Each structure stands twice: as C-alpha cells, then as structure tokens.
Amino acid sequence: MDTKLLNGTVEMLILEVVSQGPSYGYEITQTVISRSDGRFELKEGSLYPALHRLERQMLLSSYWTEHDGRRRKYYKLTTTGRKALAARRKEWREFASGVNGVLGLELGVVSR
Amino acid sequence: MDTKLLNGTVEMLILEVVSQGPSYGYEITQTVISRSDGRFELKEGSLYPALHRLERQMLLSSYWTEHDGRRRKYYKLTTTGRKALAARRKEWREFASGVNGVLGLELGVVSR
DNA sequence: TGCTAATACCTAGACACACAAGGGGTGGAG
DNA sequence: CTCCACCCCTTGTGTGTCTAGGTATTAGCA
Numbered sequence: 001m002d003t004k005l006l007n008g009t010v011e012m013l014i015l016e017v018v019s020q021g022p023s024y025g026y027e028i029t030q031t032v033i034s035r036s037d038g039r040f041e042l043k044e045g046s047l048y049p050a051l052h053r054l055e056r057q058m059l060l061s062s063y064w065t066e067h068d069g070r071r072r073k074y075y076k077l078t079t080t081g082r083k084a085l086a087a088r089r090k091e092w093r094e095f096a097s098g099v100n101g102v103l104g105l106e107l108g109v110v111s112r
Numbered sequence: 113m114d115t116k117l118l119n120g121t122v123e124m125l126i127l128e129v130v131s132q133g134p135s136y137g138y139e140i141t142q143t144v145i146s147r148s149d150g151r152f153e154l155k156e157g158s159l160y161p162a163l164h165r166l167e168r169q170m171l172l173s174s175y176w177t178e179h180d181g182r183r184r185k186y187y188k189l190t191t192t193g194r195k196a197l198a199a200r201r202k203e204w205r206e207f208a209s210g211v212n213g214v215l216g217l218e219l220g221v222v223s224r
Numbered sequence: 225t226g227c228t229a230a231t232a233c234c235t236a237g238a239c240a241c242a243c244a245a246g247g248g249g250t251g252g253a254g
Numbered sequence: 255c256t257c258c259a260c261c262c263c264t265t266g267t268g269t270g271t272c273t274a275g276g277t278a279t280t281a282g283c284a
Contacts, residue, residue: 005121005203005204007119008116008117009211013211016214016215016216035213035214036213036214037209037210037213039209039213040210040214091117092117092215095151097149097151098148098152099121099124099125099148099204099208101147101148101149101151102128102147102152103124103128103201103204
C-alpha cells in the first residue's frame with residue numbers, strides 16, 4: 001500500500017473508529033487493520049500526532065483509565081467532531097468520485 | 113476539495129490522461145478539470161514538478177512542438193509508464209476499498 | 225532467571241509532495 | 255494598450271506520514 005495515498009485520510013479514519021464508541025490509540029490501530037482487511041497499518045508516528053491534533057481542534061476529548069495495570073488514554077467524539085466526521089466523509093466521496101471520473105471508472109459508493 | 117487528499121494521486125491522474133494520447137501541461141490540467149467534473153484543479157506548482165518527476169522515472173517521454181506561435185511540451189507514455197499506470201490504478205482501488213471498508217461503505221454499482 | 229512479544233503511551237527528525245507566489249513569454253480581443 | 259487565455263518554469267513554505275527511538279507493564283516460555 002502506497003503510504004502517500006493515506007495523506008489526509010488518517011484523521012477521518014480515526015474519527016470514524018471513535019464515532020462507534022470511545023477507543024484508545026492501540027485499539028484504534030487494530031480496528032483500522034481489521035476494518036480495512038489488513039490493508040492499512042496505522043503507524044504510531046502518525047497516529048498519536050493525529051490524535052493530539054484532533055484533540056487540539058476539539059474534535060476529540062480524552063480521559064485516562066487503568067486496565068490490568070496498563071494505562072489507556074481513551075478518546076471520544078465531541079459534537080463538533082461528529083459534524084467534522086460527516087463533512088470529511090462527504091469530502092472523501094467527492095474526492096473518490098473525482099478520481100474515479102478521471103480514471104473512467106463507473107463505480108459509485110453505496111451504503112451497506 | 114481538501115487538497116491533502118490529492119497527495120499521491122496527482123501522478124496517477126497525469127499518467128491516466130496521457131495514456132489516452134500525448135498531451136501537454138496546460139491541456140492536462142483542463143482535461144483533469146473536465147473529467148473530474150470540475151472537482152480537481154491541478155495547480156502548476158504541482159503539475160510541472162510531477163511531470164518532470166515522471167520523466168526522470170522514465171514513465172513519460174517528451175518533445176517540443178510549435179503551435180500558433182506557442183511552444184508546447186508534449187508528454188507521451190512509455191512502455192514502463194503504461195505498466196506503472198496499471199499498477200497505480202490497482203493501488204488506488206485497493207486504497208479506496210480500504211477506506212470504504214473502514215467507513216462502512218461498499219464499492220459497487222450505483223443504484224438508480 | 226532472562227528473553228521476547230504484546231500491550232500501551234510518546235516524540236524528534238527525515239522526507240515527500242501539493243501549493244502559493246513568483247518568473248518568463250505569445251496571441252487575440254476590446 | 256490593457257487584459258485575458260494560453261504556455262512553460264522554479265523557489266520556498268507548510269503539512270502530514272513514517273522511521274526510529276524512548277518509557278513502562280504483563281504474560282509466556284526456555
């Protein structure tokens with residue numbers, strides 16, 4: 001997988017995962033791996049900075065917990081974050097349509 | 113349109129356009145605009161460096177022409193370039209599938 | 225006991241690439 | 255004579271991903 005393509009989508013993927021319930025860094029990477037059929041392996045060097053960026057932008061809020069002697073920093077979507085996710089999903093569809101248009105692909109996106 | 117998403121796709125778009133016959137910088141931008149329904153406006157600051165990059169990688173070859181007193185630098189796909197385009201199209205589909213997987217979307221035929 | 229892997233967080237620096245903003249120039253329309 | 259469409263190019267900036275390192279706990283295994 002060409003990592004360059006990931007540019008700009010990482011934040012959306014994080015928002016999406018967290019939108020289904022609070023999650024923490026390590027778990028987010030695992031979720032992304034499984035939900036992308038093993039295609040995306042979100043690296044820590046991109047994950048944590050992105051998480052902090054999203055929190056600074058108030059799209060996520062966080063809290064620490066303790067679990068089996070391991071500390072976890074959970075993130076949850078804010079109201080603003082939920083709106084931002086909707087916007088980014090729309091942007092993604094637009095973008096994919098554009099690319100597919102240039103490529104001459106007739107594919108569309110359908111809700112499951 | 114979030115320009116960050118374009119990262120990594122610009123070269124593919126150029127290869128795709130040129131694959132349908134030799135073209136030159138300015139024309140490529142116009143083709144991309146129309147084929148993407150006005151969504152992508154490839155900027156010169158990304159276009160020309162990308163063109164030169166692709167030529168250096170031997171995916172494109174070029175030649176100058178004169179047209180109505182204006183010089184044009186035409187680019188055409190090399191054999192290597194054609195293979196590279198096929199590979200990148202495949203990569204794109206993989207990538208889009210991955211993102212759609214995480215988003216809970218499915219690529220398919222648009223229902224009407 | 226010591227080693228390794230998995231779980232869990234983080235950051236500094238390298239690197240790639242799209243873009244803004246500048247440069248050059250021609251031809252035609254008002 | 256000014257402006258726009260056409261046509262090429264480069265420098266510098268910003269942003270975002272990754273590599274490679276750091277810290278720490280727990281569990282499994284030799």
